[in-house]
Amino acid sequence: MKVIVDLCVVPLGVGVSVSPHVAACQRVLEEAGLEHRMHAYGTNIEGEWDEVFGAIKRCHQVVHEMGAPRITTTLKLGTRIDREQSMDDKVESVRRLLES
Amino acid sequence: MKVIVDLCVVPLGVGVSVSPHVAACQRVLEEAGLEHRMHAYGTNIEGEWDEVFGAIKRCHQVVHEMGAPRITTTLKLGTRIDREQSMDDKVESVRRLLES
């Protein structure tokens, strides 16, 4: 089962700057070989369910290892069985409507 | 790794009434033997990471099998390594402050 995810990992107890932890998660996604795109409030990821959720678990482990005692993550996740749809397809279908 | 999750599964392409799909997910959590509590906009779940995420994957499979061509799920998930904390502990610590 393919899944498209939007991931936002928030470490607590590490002060206000969370960018080192977000960067560490980007590296986890990179190493996992998952298609991913960061935006200003999270990261879009696409891939097979087990690989994506394996990487998300690894993010929590890595962020705890960096010293964060607590993490709260927000996740959106989409699956569909009617047809294949990539992250780019989703953006493209809206863009086409806006231009027509 | 223990995790506390808030799960909200939304099937698309099945009309406006989603309660049969939500009920099916409750049964999945029940069968998985996971501590869970439904509220008006999702379900709190607590347990070991792999068991919780196994159940969430099973929810998507079951809801697709019921005929939903597309699903969008919102998830919050919390882990902490500084101390154990249950769902009840979280609510209780706020309640105590409100009563004092």
Add this chain to the structure above:
Amino acid sequence: MKVIVDLCVVPLGVGVSVSPHVAACQRVLEEAGLEHRMHAYGTNIEGEWDEVFGAIKRCHQVVHEMGAPRITTTLKLGTRIDREQSMDDKVESVRRLLES
């Protein structure tokens, strides 16, 4: 326009214990006279759109006044125009299916 909301306010830069800030938000909702119910990962609220969002803004102001330099909030919000539905109705319709 009536709205049902699930609100989860997370202060950053205040350490790992966020219950005083969550309690302060409960008091804001109380003072606003809004129907609300806390769970282990947020609070369900129902009411008129402007009143609900006025209270959410007030939560951010109060939590900043308590000393939190940064806040990240997750919100789910539902509106419908086909029929009236309360928070209790939503839970009840799933419960009925589970018992039948």
Add this chain to the structure above:
Amino acid sequence: MKVIVDLCVVPLGVGVSVSPHVAACQRVLEEAGLEHRMHAYGTNIEGEWDEVFGAIKRCHQVVHEMGAPRITTTLKLGTRIDREQSMDDKVESVRRLLES
């Protein structure tokens, strides 16, 4: 109070294709003159609290007017009082860490 938001509006009861409704929301943000950037699972928006939430309310109104009987929206929203930070700043601070 400045806010950075991640908005994901999901109409229910309109079938599986939601891109016309997402496109309509993009036009609402455009008309509101708000800085915004669409990604594969939502749209980042930045602006003054009241303007941003005025636009989000308008999105719900417009999507209902298009025929959606029910809408469920997921929102992340961040405020900070320690310093100014734009959407671009957030992405940039992570990028810098990844390149160093």
